[in-house]
Amino acid sequence: MLGHVTPLPQQPQRSPFSGHMVVCGDDALAQRLAVELRYVYGERVTLVLPPGPDPRRPEVALTGRGRAAALFGRMSSAMSRNGGNGADSGSGNGDSDTNAGVEAVRILQAHEPSDEALEEAGVGAAAALALVYDDDERNIRAALTARRLNPRVRLVIRLYNRKLGQHLEALLDQAAAVASPGLDPTALDASTTVLSDADTAAPALAATALAGSSKVIRAEGLLLRAAERTPPRDGQVADPGLCTLALLSSTTHDPAGTEGSDSSGDEGPRLLPDQTEVAAATGRGTIVLEAVSRNGADARTRRMGGRSAPLSQFFSRRLRWSALGVGTAVLGLAVASTFTTGDKPLHAVYLTLLDLFAMGDPAIGDPTARQIIQILSGVAGLMLLPLLVAGVLEAFGSLRTASSLRRPPRGLSGHVVLLGLGKIGTRVLVQLRELGIPVVCVEDDPDARGIPVARRLHVPVVIGDVTQEGVLEAAKIRRSRALLALTSIDTTNLEAALYARSVKPDLRVTLRLFDDEFATAVYRTLRTAHPQALTRSRSVSHLAAPSFAVAMMGRQILGAVPVERKVMLFAAVEVAGHPQLEGRTVEQAFRSGAWRVLALDVAPPADRRPDLAAPVPPPQAPGAGTGTGAEQQPGGLVWNLHPGYVLQPTDRVVIAATRRGLAELLRRRSSLTNR
Numbered sequence: 001m002l003g004h005v006t007p008l009p010q011q012p013q014r015s016p017f018s019g020h021m022v023v024c025g026d027d028a029l030a031q032r033l034a035v036e037l038r039y040v041y042g043e044r045v046t047l048v049l050p051p052g053p054d055p056r057r058p059e060v061a062l063t064g065r066g067r068a069a070a071l072f073g074r075m076s077s078a079m080s081r082n083g084g085n086g087a088d089s090g091s092g093n094g095d096s097d098t099n100a101g102v103e104a105v106r107i108l109q110a111h112e113p114s115d116e117a118l119e120e121a122g123v124g125a126a127a128a129l130a131l132v133y134d135d136d137e138r139n140i141r142a143a144l145t146a147r148r149l150n151p152r153v154r155l156v157i158r159l160y161n162r163k164l165g166q167h168l169e170a171l172l173d174q175a176a177a178v179a180s181p182g183l184d185p186t187a188l189d190a191s192t193t194v195l196s197d198a199d200t201a202a203p204a205l206a207a208t209a210l211a212g213s214s215k216v217i218r219a220e221g222l223l224l225r226a227a228e229r230t231p232p233r234d235g236q237v238a239d240p241g242l243c244t245l246a247l248l249s250s251t252t253h254d255p256a257g258t259e260g261s262d263s264s265g266d267e268g269p270r271l272l273p274d275q276t277e278v279a280a281a282t283g284r285g286t287i288v289l290e291a292v293s294r295n296g297a298d299a300r301t302r303r304m305g306g307r308s309a310p311l312s313q314f315f316s317r318r319l320r321w322s323a324l325g326v327g328t329a330v331l332g333l334a335v336a337s338t339f340t341t342g343d344k345p346l347h348a349v350y351l352t353l354l355d356l357f358a359m360g361d362p363a364i365g366d367p368t369a370r371q372i373i374q375i376l377s378g379v380a381g382l383m384l385l386p387l388l389v390a391g392v393l394e395a396f397g398s399l400r401t402a403s404s405l406r407r408p409p410r411g412l413s414g415h416v417v418l419l420g421l422g423k424i425g426t427r428v429l430v431q432l433r434e435l436g437i438p439v440v441c442v443e444d445d446p447d448a449r450g451i452p453v454a455r456r457l458h459v460p461v462v463i464g465d466v467t468q469e470g471v472l473e474a475a476k477i478r479r480s481r482a483l484l485a486l487t488s489i490d491t492t493n494l495e496a497a498l499y500a501r502s503v504k505p506d507l508r509v510t511l512r513l514f515d516d517e518f519a520t521a522v523y524r525t526l527r528t529a530h531p532q533a534l535t536r537s538r539s540v541s542h543l544a545a546p547s548f549a550v551a552m553m554g555r556q557i558l559g560a561v562p563v564e565r566k567v568m569l570f571a572a573v574e575v576a577g578h579p580q581l582e583g584r585t586v587e588q589a590f591r592s593g594a595w596r597v598l599a600l601d602v603a604p605p606a607d608r609r610p611d612l613a614a615p616v617p618p619p620q621a622p623g624a625g626t627g628t629g630a631e632q633q634p635g636g637l638v639w640n641l642h643p644g645y646v647l648q649p650t651d652r653v654v655i656a657a658t659r660r661g662l663a664e665l666l667r668r669r670s671s672l673t674n675r
Contacts, residue, residue, distance in 0.1 A: 155172060556572075
C-alpha cells in the first residue's frame with residue numbers, strides 16, 4: 001500500500017525513485033530520520049512503515065503512516081514560516097528544493113522489510129538505505145537482503161549489540177567488495193555503518209543528571225570537552241575557552257523560563273555565534289569548548305565490577321566487618337595472654353588459637369588469668385562458627401545468589417533514580433557509573449535487558465511499577481539528587497515525575513518524551529509549578545537522528561551535544577572538494593550559525609581513519625613543526641589553530657556544525673542537479 005503525505009499535494013506519482021534515500025523502521029527514529037533527510041539535507045525519501053500499531057506495544061499506538069504524515073506536516077509548516085531556512089542554521093542559506101511543493105516523501109506500508117517491500121521502495125536504485133527497526137534480528141535480515149538486491153547501496157543499520165555490529169559491518173563490506181570489484185575504497189569504507197541510538201543519546205541523557213554542566217564527547221581516539229558557563233556578573237568577563245560554541249536562551253537560567261528550540265526565534269539558543277554576537281549577548285549563558293585531545297592508548301574505561309577488591313564480590317560488607325571483629329578479638333586475647341602469663345607472643349597466639357578451635361586441654365591448675373582467657377577464647381570460637389558458615393554460604397551463593405539484586409542501602413543519599421532498564425536506560429546506567437555517580441534503578445520487568453548489567457555493576461534495583469505507591473519511596477526518592485524517567489511510555493514518565501515532585505519539589509527531573517508539542521507543554525507546566533527546580537525533557541530519536549542522517553550521506557559524526565532542544569554535531573571532514581573550506585583561512589572558513597573549524601588532523605592520508613583513531617606517529621626531529629601556529633597533540637591532531645592558517649586540499653579537519661551547516665557541506669550536489 002502506497003501513500004503520499006497530505007501536506008505535499010504536488011508530488012508526482014513516480015515509483016520507484018532513483019538515487020533517493022530509503023528509511024525502514026517501526027518507531028519514532030524512522031520518522032525523525034526521514035524528516036532530517038528531507039528538510040535538512042533536501043533528499044527525496046521513501047519511508048517504509050508497518051501498516052498499523054503493534055498490539056504488543058500500546059505505547060506506540062499512534063506510530064505509523066498517520067503520525068508520520070502529521071510530523072511531516074508540522075515540519076513543512078515550520079519550514080514555510082522560516083522562509084525555507086534550516087531550523088537551526090540561522091544563516092539564511094535555505095535551499096529551494098526544501099519547499100513543500102517539491103517531490104519529497106512517499107510512505108510505503110509493509111509488515112516486514114521483505115524482498116518485495118524493498119524492491120517496491122526502490123532499493124535497487126537507491127543511494128542509501130537505513131534499517132532502524134527496534135528489533136536487531138529484523139535489521140540484520142533486511143540488511144542481508146538489501147546487499148543482495150543492490151551491492152552498491154549504502155547501508156545504515158541500527159543495532160544495540162556492539163560486537164555483533166562490528167562483525168556484521170565487516171561481512172557486508174566484504175560482500176560489497178566481492179560483488180563490485182571496482183568499488184572505490186572510500187565508498188567501500190562508508191558502504192556499511194552500524195549505529196546505536198542508545199549509544200548516541202546516552203551521554204546527553206546522563207549529563208542532565210549532573211549538578212555540573214560539562215559535556216564530553218568520546219569518539220574512537222578523540223576527546224572533546226565543552227562546558228556550560230553561567231552569565232558573568234557585572235564587571236566580570238566570561239572565560240571564552242578555546243571558542244564559544246553556543247549562546248544559550250535568554251531564559252535558560254530563569255527557572256520559570258523555557259528551553260529554546262527551533263521555534264524560539266531571537267530568544268532561543270544561538271549555535272556557533274561570531275565574536276560580535278557573543279559580545280552583544282549580555283545576560284546569556286554560553287557553551288564553550290574547553291579541550292580537544294586524543295584519548296591516551298592506556299586510557300580504559302574504569303571497571304565497575306569491583307575487580308580491585310575481589311572479596312566484595314563474594315562476601316557482604318557486614319560479613320567482612322564481622323570477620324574483622326573476630327580477628328581483633330583473637331589478637332586482643334593473645335596480647336592479654338602474653339602480659340598475664342609472661343608467655344612469648346608467638347606461643348600465646350598459638351595457645352589462643354587452640355582454645356579458639358576447642359583443641360587445647362582444660363587449663364586445670366593453671367593461673368586464674370589463663371583460665372579466664374581460655375573461657376573467652378571458647379566464646380570467640382562460638383562466634384567464629386556461624387561466621388564461617390555464613391561465609392561459605394555467601395561464597396557459594398546460598399544467601400546471595402547470582403539472580404539476586406541489591407536493595408538500596410538505608411543511608412543512601414545524593415543518588416540518581418533511574419526509571420527503566422531498557423536499551424536507553426541500560427546505556428545511561430553505564431554512563432552514570434563511569435562518572436562515579438550512585439544510582440538506584442526502578443524496573444517493573446525482572447527480565448529486562450538492563451537487569452544483568454545492574455547486577456554486574458552492583459547497582460541497587462527496585463522491582464515494581466513506578467506508578468504504584470511506595471515504589472519511588474523504596475528508591476529513596478526523598479534523598480536523591482535527580483530523577484531520570486526513561487521508560488518508553490510518555491505517560492509513565494510524566495506520572496513518575498509528577499509524583500516525585502510532589503514528594504520533593506526541588507528535585508531535578510529529566511523526562512524522555514517523544515512528542516515535541518507534548519514535551520513543550522509538560523516542560524513549561526513543570527517549570528511554572530516548580531520554579532526552584534530544574535526540569536529537562538529529551539527525545540532519544542531527536543538526539544540520534546542526525547547521526548543516522550550523516551551516515552546515510554556517507555560520513556560519520558564524532559558525536560552530538562544537545563543545546564537545550566537543539567543539537568550541535570561534531571564531524572571529521574576532508575577539505576578537498578569543499579569550496580567553503582579549501583584554500584580559505586581558518587577565520588574565513590568559519591560561518592556563523594553553520595560551522596566552525598576546531599582542529600586539524602595532520603596524520604598522513606594513508607593512515608587516516610574515519611573515526612580519528614590515532615595511528616602510531618613516526619619519530620619527529622627536534623624542533624619540527626606543522627606550520628599551523630598551534631600546539632600538536634600526539635597522533636597528529638592540531639587544535640587551537642591560528643586564524644590565518646590556510647586549509648589545504650590534503651587536510652582533514654574536525655568541525656562543529658549545526659544540522660543545516662553540516663548538510664550543506666555534505667550535500668550531494670551532483671545528484672540534486674540531475675533530479
